[in-house]
Amino acid sequence: MIVMKFGGTSVQDAVAINRVADIVSSKIAQKPVVVASAMARVTDTLLGIARAATDRQFAVASDQIDELRSRHLTVANDLLLLAGVPATDGYSFKNVESAVSQLFDELENLGWSVGILGELTPRSRDAIASFGERLSTLIITAAFRARGIQAELVDSRNFLITDDNFGAAAPDMQATERRAKSIVLPIVESGRVPVAQGFIGSTPKGVTTTIGRGGGDYSASIIGAAVGADSIEIWTDVDGLMTADPRLVPEARRIRVISFAEAAELSYFGAKVLHPSTMLPAIECKIPVHIFNTQNPACEGTLISAEAHPSRNCVKSIAFKKGTTIIKVTSTRMLQAYGFLSAIFGVFDRHQTSVDVVTTSEVSISMTLDNTERLEAINRDLSAIGEVTIERDKAIVCVVGDNLKFTPGIAAGVFRALGDSKVNVNMISQGASEINLTCVIDEREIQKAVSQLHGVFFADPDPEVFA
Numbered sequence: 001m002i003v004m005k006f007g008g009t010s011v012q013d014a015v016a017i018n019r020v021a022d023i024v025s026s027k028i029a030q031k032p033v034v035v036a037s038a039m040a041r042v043t044d045t046l047l048g049i050a051r052a053a054t055d056r057q058f059a060v061a062s063d064q065i066d067e068l069r070s071r072h073l074t075v076a077n078d079l080l081l082l083a084g085v086p087a088t089d090g091y092s093f094k095n096v097e098s099a100v101s102q103l104f105d106e107l108e109n110l111g112w113s114v115g116i117l118g119e120l121t122p123r124s125r126d127a128i129a130s131f132g133e134r135l136s137t138l139i140i141t142a143a144f145r146a147r148g149i150q151a152e153l154v155d156s157r158n159f160l161i162t163d164d165n166f167g168a169a170a171p172d173m174q175a176t177e178r179r180a181k182s183i184v185l186p187i188v189e190s191g192r193v194p195v196a197q198g199f200i201g202s203t204p205k206g207v208t209t210t211i212g213r214g215g216g217d218y219s220a221s222i223i224g225a226a227v228g229a230d231s232i233e234i235w236t237d238v239d240g241l242m243t244a245d246p247r248l249v250p251e252a253r254r255i256r257v258i259s260f261a262e263a264a265e266l267s268y269f270g271a272k273v274l275h276p277s278t279m280l281p282a283i284e285c286k287i288p289v290h291i292f293n294t295q296n297p298a299c300e301g302t303l304i305s306a307e308a309h310p311s312r313n314c315v316k317s318i319a320f321k322k323g324t325t326i327i328k329v330t331s332t333r334m335l336q337a338y339g340f341l342s343a344i345f346g347v348f349d350r351h352q353t354s355v356d357v358v359t360t361s362e363v364s365i366s367m368t369l370d371n372t373e374r375l376e377a378i379n380r381d382l383s384a385i386g387e388v389t390i391e392r393d394k395a396i397v398c399v400v401g402d403n404l405k406f407t408p409g410i411a412a413g414v415f416r417a418l419g420d421s422k423v424n425v426n427m428i429s430q431g432a433s434e435i436n437l438t439c440v441i442d443e444r445e446i447q448k449a450v451s452q453l454h455g456v457f458f459a460d461p462d463p464e465v466f467a
Helices: 014-025 042-054 058-082 093-117 122-129 131-146 173-189 215-227 260-268 280-285 340-350 375-382 410-420 443-457
Strands: 002-006 032-036 151-153 193-197 200-202 208-210 231-236 257-259 289-293 302-305 315-330 358-360 364-369 387-401 425-430 436-442
Touching (some): 002 014, 014 058, 014 131, 032 131, 042 058, 042 093, 042 122, 042 131, 058 093, 058 131, 093 122, 093 131, 122 131, 122 208, 131 151, 131 193, 173 193, 173 215, 193 215, 215 231, 257 260, 260 280, 260 302, 260 315, 340 364, 340 375, 387 410, 387 443, 410 425, 410 436, 410 443, 436 443
Parallel strands (some): 002 032, 032 193, 151 193, 231 289, 257 302
Antiparallel strands (some): 200 208, 289 302, 315 364, 315 387, 358 364, 387 436, 425 436
């Protein structure tokens, strides 16, 4: 049994969904469970509808709902025509049209309710955001059936159980496993293909939740772990994880195989292919994760396995993250004083803001953060502890690879590359993790830094690991 997750660009229109049907049809023998995202850009539109309704801009919200309704109905009709089902067929368009219209009527009523209250609660926001996946999977299921695939639509909210932290809900794995085994497994065992929604779940009381933006991949991993899948496939619009962003480094290579730990670092530090939390349930259950390209299904993609594959290149990729801000706190009171770091991190805890990179000296501490929403309040509180300096427009560059901490010459190679390209390093962190070496540089120097680092560490790539 495999779990196949298809992202927004993979289901963005009739041609894309028809391609997905071909891919799933070729995997029937492996007993697939399909997990799908909303069509591309739909979730953003839904959140725009929620904001417009909250501001009582009912005409704007209504127009956006009508546009989404038209888009989904057009895609549904186009899919059935592509499958050779006539538009007048009783099974085809009328049934799908009725179900789609019913969901949009529900969305419109919810929008009106939010507008009347004049307040968008996290609970209401999740309810509105859920419609993208509910609509896409309804249409995908109909398209599969029209193509002869014995598909069955299942509502993820009936088995993916979470807490009530709306917008970023955490799964209850035990409850999810119990329900998934009773709801999803019987469908698979009967030879049918379950089609479920990514991104959404529900509380034990049945209230709709979302597990955060980009959480469709995470959903697939949760579901894969819950049903005991043999593998999890993430189908996206790229061939796999790369040694660097090909937009910056045209000669970047596809990574054939990488460890869970390395892939997790890459996803956190800027790789857009995976959501940072995606692999946690898979890691715990040791389920391999494959990344494939929907538009190039013949490509072998990237395999993410429990352990690192032996390679003569210990560095696997160069990742980066823009939009970083450095906060430096200096105080002579820090010298040989306990409780100083606790006070500083207490400030970030109070303001619910996480930091990425931390370096310290005897009298100062430097930290980076990418969420500056509460920076003014953080600065005010930190100023009571010491002198605060804030530097904006920075970027984190991360060299990721197996066992870097214990590999001689890695740090020398990084500094040589950055020195040759005349890139100034503001902060550096090595040793906190065995698999990454992190530098903070000026954002405008990312192109030079990443290109130079890639040239140093991938001059002779191992063909067993890199395509």
